[in-house]
Amino acid sequence: MKGKVLLIGLGLIGGSLALAMRRSHKDIIIMGYDVNKEQCRLAKKLQVIDEECVTIEDGAKEADLVIIATPVNITPSIIATLANCTLKENVIVTDVGSTKQKIVKASTILRENGITFIGGHPMAGSHKSGVIAAKERLFENAFYLLTPTDGIPMEKVEQLKEWLAGTNAKFLHISPKEHDYITGVISHFPHIIAASLVHQAEQANNGKNLVNRLAAGGFRDITRIASSSPDMWRDILLHNKDVMLRLLSEWRQEMERVEQLLHEENETGIYDYFFQAKETRDQLPTNKKGAIHSFYDLFVDVPDYPGVISEITGYLAIEDISITNIRILETREDIYGVLVISFQTDDDRKRAVHCIEHYTDYMTSFGP
Structure with missing residues (x-):
């Protein structure tokens, strides 16, 4: 596809969408706007966007696609601003908010002006924030919920999905209420x-x-x-x-149900309560991205001596493996400590296992 995209909000989600779209559409021009001018500067420097917009109006008049990637409480006011802009006839406006009913209701003003609005929610996130944390593969294999209202032509929905094809997400259509x-x-x-x-x-x-x-x-x-x-x-x-x-x-x-089971000392009822929860929990998909971002932790048994943490992180740096967090469990009393390292993806965690096992004889596991 060719055309111009206006990205309003240059944080983790907006930045990651820009990188994903650029991966599949080499010829698009991505314009960016954020009230935080430092985020604009960083986005341009990191080549997340091609152009900075001084105002929303400046970018909106040229855009073939407008993505609102702001906090949900700000999105309705952005929609109102867009409604007063001169927009291209075939432009598509979408958002990435994790609530939809109020936002879709606010978008009525756009639809009354003949502008297509399709609510969206990519169900992926990260421990980090800001455009500097943006990843082009953040949404890969994640569910991307779209909430087109009645009257939105299906070809417009398909066109939006084509714009977002580089996310490699799984698109689902759902009503705003659901x-x-x-x-x-x-x-x-x-x-x-x-x-x-x-x-x-x-x-x-x-x-x-x-x-x-x-x-x-x-x-x-x-x-x-x-x-x-x-x-x-x-x-x-x-x-x-x-x-x-x-x-x-x-x-x-x-909770009243549990309280009653305890008052009655109902052993069978308490067992069934936990058994049914276990059965349901064990049937949940594994290694899938959902509404709450996953934590990819690696537990490393390390001897307690000065410099051991920098030693481990040094090996990971050699293999160009990024970490998102690192901490030490304090509940062990033996000579070994437990180093908990968090990663952005499961692939990074698996690479870290091979890396640590290659350079050391420390034990690693996916659980304490």
């Missing part, structure tokens, strides 16, 4: 639960450090998503308020 409920169940609500678990542990700590020390292992892992951006999750929850309230009500009923 989108918000499903993502509420598998992404938005789990973030509430993770945050609540952390709050509960902090209250139990009661000024002591023992709870925090013992929580450094599995507890830290199951609550990792609580480290996500508070700004982003505030906006998402407010945008998906009705679904969240419904899920919170259902969660209270679920």
